[in-house]
Amino acid sequence: MVSVFEKLFEFQKEIHQQLFAWVPFSFGDLMYILLGILLVYLIIKLLKKRTRSTALFKILIVLNITYFIYQIFWGMLYFQTPIIAKLPKTEVTLEVRKALALEYLEKSKATRKLVKENKNGVFLSSDLNAIQQEILNRQKTLPSFINQKKSNDINSFKPSLFGKTMSFTGILGYYNPFTAEAQFNAQLPSSYLLFTLSHESSHQLGFAREQEANFIGYLIGATSKNSELRYSTEYFTLKSLLNSIVNEDENFVKTALENYSEEMKRDRLNEKKFITEHQGFLNEFFGFTNNIFLKSNQQEGSITYSYFIELLVRYKRMNP
Incomplete structure (x- = not known):
């Protein structure tokens, strides 16, 4: 049955992108x-006694049609x-993760020296x-x-019209199943942004689960000849491992952070600055609701990296 919806996805995606x-x-x-x-208009009608019953009926129709289309196009x-069923089983030990973290620390340090910076010495992508x-x-x-x-x-790929709001929600990007657009927050630091593009493109391919989209994004960027995309991917992988x-x-992580190159330390401070400047109620609210959404769609919550890490470890066992 799922294969029918996979074929439907390919069909509608191509039409919608065109x-x-x-x-x-x-x-x-x-x-x-x-x-x-439209919903605000109908809710106002709902508050008026004379139009209450018809407004409620229309709201239910709109919500049900939207949900139905979402389910057949994406849900x-x-x-x-x-993906994990396609990879060999292996034990994801602490020592394996530490070794990978050190590997990606060195890769990130080397690749960071190849990319451009802004006037503050922070990584800046030159051509999106x-x-x-x-x-x-x-x-x-x-x-x-x-x-x-x-x-x-x-x-x-489309910069979201809600970019400023997204910065206060913790949402880096999202896939729109109704138009097949990969939305991203153009205000993100480049260290976040490039891997976000890779992640959202994985949704465009048809990988719905968040951590699987991370893994496909990793496969896209990890061996890219574009040093900017490769750095953002290696840096994301390092942060996920840590x-x-x-x-x-905790001491291992502290030591790893201390061993960041000076360039990487500036990027990390820039990310922390961005997060600090955009913390607030919306961030907490959307973090909570996104966690519920992920769990309701057969996924882990947003705060865990374990599935992506297990996919990474299994894949690295095949491709050391």
Whole structure:
């Protein structure tokens, strides 16, 4: 049954990308705005006794149609065969994760020296369009035993119209299943942004689970010839490994952070500054609701890295 929805996804994705990719702004965000306006209008009608019953009926119709379309276009993909079933079993020990963390620390330090900086010495991507095209090209090189999904050359990455708000929610990007656009927050530091593009492109391919999209994003960027994309990917992988270790060996993580290169330390401070400047109620609210959403769709909550790390360790066992 799931295979039917996988084929439907490929069909609708290609049509939607051809329809909306050429639009210079996020068409999906515009749809959400119009939907929000319609719901507000109907809620106002709901508060009036004379129109209450018809307004309630219309709200239920709108919500049910939206949910139904979401499920057939995207929701059913959460029930695909998980990637982990395609990789060999191995024990994800603390020592294995430590070794990988040290490996990606050295890789990040080396690649960081190859990228450009802004006037404050912070990593700054020079050409987002080039990164997006590189991601589309790299999709075609994914291992066939992991990915049998169809990639294309249609660039449907879109900066979200909600970028400023997203900065206060902790949401880095999202995939719009109604328009097949990969939305991203253009205000993100480059160290976050490039891997976010890779992650959202993985959703465009049809990988619905968040941690699997991280893994596919890793495969796209880890061996890229583009040093900017590779650095963002290596740095994300390093941070994920350290996050998986910190509760078991805090001293190891402290030592690793101390051994960041001076360039990486500046990038880390820039990320912390961005997070600090955008903390607040929205961040906590969306973190809570996103956690519920992930768990309701057969996934781990947003605060854990364990599934991505297990996929990484299993894959590295095959490709040391």
